[in-house]
Amino acid sequence: MGFAIEKKIFILLGLMVLFPAVCTSQYTPSRATYYGSPDCYGTPRGACGFGEFGRTVNDGKVAGVSKLYRNGTGCGTCYQVRCTNPQLCNYDGVTIVVTDYGEGDNTDFILSPRGYSNLALPNAEAELFAYGVVDVEYKRVSCQYSGYNVKYKVHEHSKYPHYFALVITYAAGQNDITSVELWQEDCKEWVPMRRAFGAVWDMANPPRGYITLRFQVISSAGNTYWVQSTNAIPENWEAGAVYDSKIQLND
Known part of the structure; x- marks a missing residue:
C-alpha cells in the first residue's frame, strides 16, 4: 500500500516537472x-x-x-x-x-x-x-499553401539564354532548401547552381533546351533528400515567368 502511494506521488511529481516544459519549451x-x-x-x-x-x-x-x-x-x-x-x-x-x-x-x-x-x-x-x-x-x-504546388519563378535579372536565375516558391511544411542543381545532358551530370542572394539561385551559361531541376531539402525531422522535377522549365524560358513543378512538399 505504501509503495503504491509513493509510486503515485513520484508519477505526479514527474508530470508536474514535465508539463511546464511541454507547454513552454516550443x-x-x-x-x-x-x-x-x-x-x-x-x-x-x-x-x-x-x-x-x-x-x-x-x-x-x-x-x-x-x-x-x-x-x-x-x-x-x-x-x-x-x-x-x-x-x-x-x-x-x-x-x-x-x-x-x-x-x-x-x-x-x-x-x-x-x-x-x-x-x-x-x-x-x-x-x-x-x-x-x-x-x-x-x-x-509548417507553411500551408493549400492547392499550390512548388513553383519555379525565373528571376527578372535572367537574360536568355546566357544567364539563368531561379526562385523557388510555395515550399510547404517545415523544409529548408539547401541546394539546387541543373542536369547537364552533354556531360551526364548534375551541376550545382550558386545561391546568388536570399532565395535566388543562378548560373551563367545554363544548358540549352528544357531545364531539368532538382533541389535538396532538409525536413523538420532533420532528414536530407533530393526532389527532382523533369522538364520543369521549357526550352524557351522567359525572365519573370512562373512554372509549375508538379511537386508538393509536406512535413
Whole structure:
C-alpha cells in the first residue's frame, strides 16, 4: 500500500516537472517591430528576392528577420509569433512568412503592418502600433499553401539564354532548401547552381533546351533528400515567368 502511494506521488511529481516544459519549451522569447508600407502588405524588394510573391503571400502577413535569415536559407519559412502583453495582444498571435532580412532594436522580427496588427486584440491595434517594439515569443511552424504546388519563378535579372536565375516558391511544411542543381545532358551530370542572394539561385551559361531541376531539402525531422522535377522549365524560358513543378512538399 505504501509503495503504491509513493509510486503515485513520484508519477505526479514527474508530470508536474514535465508539463511546464511541454507547454513552454516550443516558444523562444524575442522582440518584434514593424516597417512602413503604403498598403500594409509586404515589400517586393525584400532581401529574399521573392518580388511580388514576397509582398502578397499569406495575405501580406510577412516579416524580415535577422538571425533567422540564415544567409537566405530561412527565406520562405513560417513562424507563429505572439505578443506577450495580455492587455493588448491575442493569445494566438500571427503566422508569418519570412520574405526579407532586417535588423531592429534587439528584434528577431520586423513585421509588415498586416502581420503586426494581427498580434493585437480587437480594437487594440492603434495602441499596439504606438508601442513600436513589443516583447514576443515565437516558434517555427509548417507553411500551408493549400492547392499550390512548388513553383519555379525565373528571376527578372535572367537574360536568355546566357544567364539563368531561379526562385523557388510555395515550399510547404517545415523544409529548408539547401541546394539546387541543373542536369547537364552533354556531360551526364548534375551541376550545382550558386545561391546568388536570399532565395535566388543562378548560373551563367545554363544548358540549352528544357531545364531539368532538382533541389535538396532538409525536413523538420532533420532528414536530407533530393526532389527532382523533369522538364520543369521549357526550352524557351522567359525572365519573370512562373512554372509549375508538379511537386508538393509536406512535413
